[in-house]
Amino acid sequence: MTNTSLKIKAAPVRKSVRVNVPPARAFEVFTARIENWWPPTHTLLKSPVATTIIEPFVDGRWYQIGEDKSEIDNGKVLAWEPPTRLILSWRLNSKLEIDDAVESEIEVNFVADGGHATRVELEHRIVAVDAEAMRQAVDSPNGWSGILESYMRVASG
């Protein structure tokens, strides 16, 4: 029995942070200056990150360039609505590699909070998971494959 077509939805990760700048500035820092704040330890590149770029339009690329000039695409710009809303797609797997196993979306809303502050609300949604790809990616008896196996054993027997 296989479950290659099984698509699973998971609960989104939600975060918010208040910054003491207006929405337009918050949006600009989040996008045009992402290289100044994106944690350098979190990259899919093999070499240190030289820069991170979000192209400022729908369907634009969102990518990183390493010090060795190598490039890696993290995803695409799905919504570009300065200064209020941004949606990026991000493909990753449980090993944080570019992978079709997990299709995710990062939606960021910039909400004015008083005269000069912004509440930045972020929701990272796991849109779709390919069960078979995850089975291969998370190979642990107590992990994903273990659950699917126990599920299938119970369901079929």
Place this chain on the structure above:
Amino acid sequence: MTYETALAALADPTRRRVFEQLRGGPKPVGAIAQNLPVSRPAVSQHLKILKEAGLVRDEVDGTRRVYCIDPSGLGAIRRWLDEFWDEALEAFRAEAERPSNQAGKT
């Protein structure tokens, strides 16, 4: 969660049908109960056990509570994303509030 807990949680045929209702995506209790020949309180009780086993998660969506599948493989990703965004958004806040940024683009 353990392998045994998940297995035990899914051993009950009705609970298995409740779990299967979530394969297509998140659903509120009412919608799950509609497709099954059991009462809504009974469905809630099954969801509680599935949640304790780590198989489903719940969240509030407006006035209703929505359930979705959360296998531990996804739990690992969620944990990583949770920690990642805490760190990333704190760095973003510091960058946004740097005096040179508030004065204008440099």
